[in-house]
Amino acid sequence: DRIAEVDGGARGVHAFLHVNAEEALAVAADVDARRAAGEELHELAGVPIAIKDLIVTKGQPTTAGSKILEGWMSPYDATVIKKIRDARMPMLGKTNLDEFAMGSSTEHSAYGPTRNPWDLDRIPGGSGGGSAAAVAAFEAPLALGTDTGGSIRQPGAVTGTVGVKPTYGAVSRYGAIAMASSLDQIGPVSRTVLDSALLQEVIGGHDPFDSTSLTDPSTGLADAARIGNVKGMKIGVIKELHGEGFQPGVENRFNESLELLRNAGAEIIEVSCPNFGYALGAYYLIMPSEASSNLAKFDGVRFGSRTLPADGPLTIERVMGATRAAGFGDEVKRRIILGTYALSAGYYDAYYGSAQKVRTLIQRDFDAAFAQVDVLISPTSPVTAFKLGEKLDDPLAMYLNDIATIPANMAGVPGLTLPGGLADEDGLPVGIQFLAPAREDARLYRVGAVLE
Numbered sequence: 260d261r262i263a264e265v266d267g268g269a270r271g272v273h274a275f276l277h278v279n280a281e282e283a284l285a286v287a288a289d290v291d292a293r294r295a296a297g298e299e300l301h302e303l304a305g306v307p308i309a310i311k312d313l314i315v316t317k318g319q320p321t322t323a324g325s326k327i328l329e330g331w332m333s334p335y336d337a338t339v340i341k342k343i344r345d346a347r348m349p350m351l352g353k354t355n356l357d358e359f360a361m362g363s364s365t366e367h368s369a370y371g372p373t374r375n376p377w378d379l380d381r382i383p384g385g386s387g388g389g390s391a392a393a394v395a396a397f398e399a400p401l402a403l404g405t406d407t408g409g410s411i412r413q414p415g416a417v418t419g420t421v422g423v424k425p426t427y428g429a430v431s432r433y434g435a436i437a438m439a440s441s442l443d444q445i446g447p448v449s450r451t452v453l454d455s456a457l458l459q460e461v462i463g464g465h466d467p468f469d470s471t472s473l474t475d476p477s478t479g480l481a482d483a484a485r486i487g488n489v490k491g492m493k494i495g496v497i498k499e500l501h502g503e504g505f506q507p508g509v510e511n512r513f514n515e516s517l518e519l520l521r522n523a524g525a526e527i528i529e530v531s532c533p534n535f536g537y538a539l540g541a542y543y544l545i546m547p548s549e550a551s552s553n554l555a556k557f558d559g560v561r562f563g564s565r566t567l568p569a570d571g572p573l574t575i576e577r578v579m580g581a582t583r584a585a586g587f588g589d590e591v592k593r594r595i596i597l598g599t600y601a602l603s604a605g606y607y608d609a610y611y612g613s614a615q616k617v618r619t620l621i622q623r624d625f626d627a628a629f630a631q632v633d634v635l636i637s638p639t640s641p642v643t644a645f646k647l648g649e650k651l652d653d654p655l656a657m658y659l660n661d662i663a664t665i666p667a668n669m670a671g672v673p674g675l676t677l678p679g680g681l682a683d684e685d686g687l688p689v690g691i692q693f694l695a696p697a698r699e700d701a702r703l704y705r706v707g708a709v710l711e
């Protein structure tokens with residue numbers, strides 16, 4: 260009912276691309292019946308969840324926000340979907356995203372943008388703006404997102420929700436349509452830190468279908484969120500990720516958060532991560548390179564609805580060309596061209612190779628920082644939600660939104676964003692980000708619960 264109330268129409272939130280009401284209600288009724296019969300079910304059984312439409316689901320369409328996959332139905336469930344079904348969580352439907360998760364505003368969706376529930380003329384962040392907006396608008400208490408460079412955390416920041424990018428490998432990527440495989444990670448979106456912890460426990464753990472999946476299970480996350488304690492902990496303020504270039508209202512809420520943590524018994528220390536300044540540039544070489552390879556399969560033969568050339572001979576190259584020209588939007592084409600160029604013979608060392616070296620330097624910055632402190636803190640996004648259309652024609656301005664979120668993906672470390680209050684100048688939500696060493700996701704939940 261809430262989805263029907265706020266999601267549709269010319270000025271609706273438009274968080275959902277597909278609503279799965281019938282199945283969701285059937286799962287909920289089954290949960291009620293089982294509980295009435297005395298069956299012990301998972302804590303989240305019966306709690307509805309929305310799914311980013313980059314994650315494949317049997318029986319529901321998966322579009323990746325692209326025309327090229329319009330009407331496509333996956334023959335199998337992603338591992339995380341299987342786990343959600345096993346926990347008996349009703350799936351409300353599939354949420355909007357930038358096409359193939361490329362973007363920071365959800366405006367690159369082929370199905371029209373999602374609107375920020377705080378102000379319908381503003382963006383909900385991206386690429387997972389649909390999942391964040393669904394949770395912020397009370398259309399769903401939980402959602403799944405994917406985070407390659409910030410697509411869970413930046414939407415979380417600008418919609419006032421909680422979002423977590425787990426440690427790379429902590430949650431199986433099997434069935435998440437790959438954008439940049441070495442950076443992609445599925446994670447939870449919620450309204451509270453504890454809810455995200457509970458959800459990560461459901462979706463996490465080793466999966467033999469994902470060769471990069473970690474072997475340790477994700478346990479102790481909800482316990483950590485329930486403990487919520489920073490006494491005696493060292494929290495590092497990343498010098499390079501606040502101050503200049505960050506909106507004053509964001510900076511104010513950030514400083515207030517530091518004060519709250521100090522009052523709760525944490526020691527706040529400034530640390531420097533000098534190579535973080537190169538993270539954005541390196542990301543926008545590595546990410547398009549991997550994406551150009553991953554997206555090669557959408558050719559109208561293996562995947563994607565086929566478009567025939569308007570005239571001339573029907574050679575395989577011309578059919579693939581027509582399919583990709585019609586099926587992909589501008590941002591996807593821009594990145595495929597960039598990535599293909601960066602990987603081409605003769606340029607590999609200059610671009611992709613250099614970017615991988617920068618990636619190592621970023622990892623070393625994290626290692627050095629975590630030798631001094633338990634967790635790192637920064638604002639999640641340099642700005643609050645901007646107006647729809649404001650940055651659409653300026654790719655570089657759009658990319659700059661990810662400045663604080665990208666380092667975590669480059670190093671595979673976990674990151675959590677939570678609401679840190681509203682900015683003075685515009686009354687819009689500000690996100691605070693915590694980062695922890697790889698496999699220390701529990702630490703994020705423990706610290707996050709204090710600031711909540």
Ligand code: GLN
Binds near residue numbers: 362385408409438546
């Ligand atoms: N905004 C970033 C990009 O456009 C991150 C996307 C993501 O995390 N999926 O690449």
